Amino acid sequence: MNTDLVLLAVFMGLATYPMRAIPLLVPGVERLPQRATAYLRLVAPAVLAALAAVNVMVALDANRVPSFHVGVEWLAVLVCGALVAARRSLLLGLLLAAGLVALLRATSVAALP
C-alpha cells in the first residue's frame, strides 16, 4: 500500500499546528487589555457567519475560481438560523434544513450540488 503522501500529511500538519497552538501556548493571554479581550469575543460570531456565508454563496470550479452562488442552500441556512433564534435548538434547525434540502432535491425543485 502506498504511503508516500503520509510525509506530505506530516508537513501539512506542521503548517497547520502553529496556527492552532501559538495563541493557546504563548504566555501572556491573561494580561491582554480589555479592548483586546472584547475584540476576541466578537471573533466567534464574525467568523462563524463568514464560514456560513462563504459556504453557501461562493462556489469554486475545478480550478478553484470563485463565483457567486444562489441556491436552496441559502434557504437551509436561513431556516436553521431562524429556528435557533426562535427555539434555541440547533439540532432541530439542522434536521429541518437538511430535510428541506433533501426534499427539494428529491422532487427536482433544486439541483444537486
Next chain:
Amino acid sequence: MAIRPAPAASDAAVLQASRRRLVSDGLGIIASAGGFGLVYGLAARAAGFSPIEASAMSVIVFAGASQFAAVGYVLGGFSWIGVILLTGFINARHFLYAASLAPYLTDRPWPIRAVMAHLLTDEAFALSTAHFRRIGRADLKGYWWAAIGTTFIPWNIATIVGVVVGGSIPEPGRLGLDVIFPAAMAGLAVGLVTGRRELVAALVGAVSAVAVSLAWDPAAGILVGGLLGPLVGLALPGPPVAHRHPDDPMPLGRQIGALVEAALEPVDRDAPPSAGRNADR
C-alpha cells in the same frame, strides 16, 4: 484579561444544562463531519490516495478544507511546497479561533492546551465557544466532546469508509448533508448574537468574507471576515444590547425588535465592552 470560573452558586446546574445543549447541538455536527468525511474519503480514493494516506491526512492535518484542497492539488501535480504553503494559508483562521479561546484556558496545563490545539477545528470552536460563554468559563469535558466526539471520530471513521468502500455509498448531497455545515455555523453564530456589537460583527464578517472570497479566495475571505467583523463591531459604542444568557429563549421578533431598538437609542461610550451574565470574568 483571563476569564475566570463563575461563582459556585448554581454553577453545577448551569454546567449540566449547558452540557446537555452541547450534546444536542453536537449531534448535528456529527452528521456534518460524517458526511464531509465520507466525501473527502471518496475524493481521496478517486485521486489515488491509499487508505493509509487518506487517514494520515485526517488524523495529522485534521482540517477539512485544506484536505479537500490537497486532494485537488496532488491530483493537479502541485509541488509539495505549494501544497504546504496553501495549507497554512487555508488554515490561518484557526489562529483566530485559538486566540478567542485562549483567555478561557490560561489556567490549564500546557500539555492539555497543546492537545486541544491539534483538535481545534471550525466545529470544535463553534460548539465549545458557545458552551464556554454559557457557563462563563472553560470546560474540558465539553471541549473533548466538541472536538473529539462530534468531529475527530466521525471525520476519521467516515474518511476510512469513504476511501475503502468507495462508490457504493449514496451521495451525501441527496440527503442534504452538504448544507449541515453552513447551517450549523449560521445557527451557532445566531446563538452568539447577544447584542448590537455581535450582530454587526457577524454581518460585516459575512459580507466582507463573501466579497473577498469572490475577489480572491474563500480562505482569505473567511480570514478577512473574522478579522474585520470584530473590528467594526468593536467600533460601535456601548455594551451589548441584550444582557441575557444564550440559553434564555427569546422569540425572533422580540430579538430583532430589541436589537433595532438598541441600535436607535443613545448609549454610554465609556461602558465596559462586556457586561452581564456573559461578561468576561
